[in-house]
Amino acid sequence: MAIGPKARDPHTPYEVYEFSVSGRVYYVGIGQSIAGNGKSKPTRATDRWNYVGRQIERLKREGSLPPGKRRDIEKLSGAVIREMIERGIIEHAITRPWQGKGRAEALRQEALHIKLLLAQDCKLANIRGNTNPAPTVEQILEYLGVK
Numbered sequence: 487m488a489i490g491p492k493a494r495d496p497h498t499p500y501e502v503y504e505f506s507v508s509g510r511v512y513y514v515g516i517g518q519s520i521a522g523n524g525k526s527k528p529t530r531a532t533d534r535w536n537y538v539g540r541q542i543e544r545l546k547r548e549g550s551l552p553p554g555k556r557r558d559i560e561k562l563s564g565a566v567i568r569e570m571i572e573r574g575i576i577e578h579a580i581t582r583p584w585q586g587k588g589r590a591e592a593l594r595q596e597a598l599h600i601k602l603l604l605a606q607d608c609k610l611a612n613i614r615g616n617t618n619p620a621p622t623v624e625q626i627l628e629y630l631g632v633k
Contacts, residue, residue: 489589491519492511493518493589494589496587496590497521497540497587497588498518498587498588498589498608499518499519499532499585499586499587499629500516500517500518500519500585500586500588500591500592501516501517501518501519501582501584501586501587501592502515502516502530502582502583502584502592502595502596502599503515503516503517503529503530503582503583504580504581504582504599504603505531505567505579505580505583505626506578506579506581507570507575507577507578507579507630507632508513508630509579510608510629510630510631511603511608511610512566512578512610512611512626512629513522513563513566513611513612513619513628514526514562514596514600514603514610514615515530515531515596515612515616516589516592516593516596517529517530517531517594517596518530519582519585520598522530522623531580531582532580534567535567535571535577535605537558537573537576538559538564538567538568538571541555541558541559542568542571542572543558545559551573555600556595558581561614562611562613562620562621562623562626563611563612565611565623566611566626566627567625569627569632570606570621570627570632575631575632582604583595584599585595590620596615597615599614600615600616601615601617604617604618605614608629609621609625609626609629609630610626
């Protein structure tokens with residue numbers, strides 16, 4: 487994916503976010519932050535659950551998805567959300583352990599946070615930065631206590 491001028495700007499606000507269920511973190515990501523700008527536009531973090539839900543509905547309705555959309559709900563993080571939606575789980579909690587400026591710093595903070603969580607035995611759906619063998623969807627759901 488190409489990185490645009492806003493993402494390359496070291497002054498662009500970013501955040502590290504994490505998704506959790508019952509206080510157990512299962513995913514860490516970065517995204518451009520809207521903190522302090524007064525906009526109500528959803529961020530990557532706040533819209534992820536709804537995005538996956540919309541793709542599930544589209545797949546049921548149309549029988550297929552464009553390759554990029556299909557990848558989004560088939561990769562581990564999307565597959566975990568998809569499975570929780572299909573099991574009727576309420577939406578995950580979102581916290582933001584870091585907010586600051588610049589994509590490069592956000593990536594650095596994300597890596598540090600993933601390392602910290604892995605040391606606490608979290609089962610993360612992250613592929614990038616996950617030094618533990620990537621768990622399966624079922625292993626993550628078991629870790630989260632999702633039935």
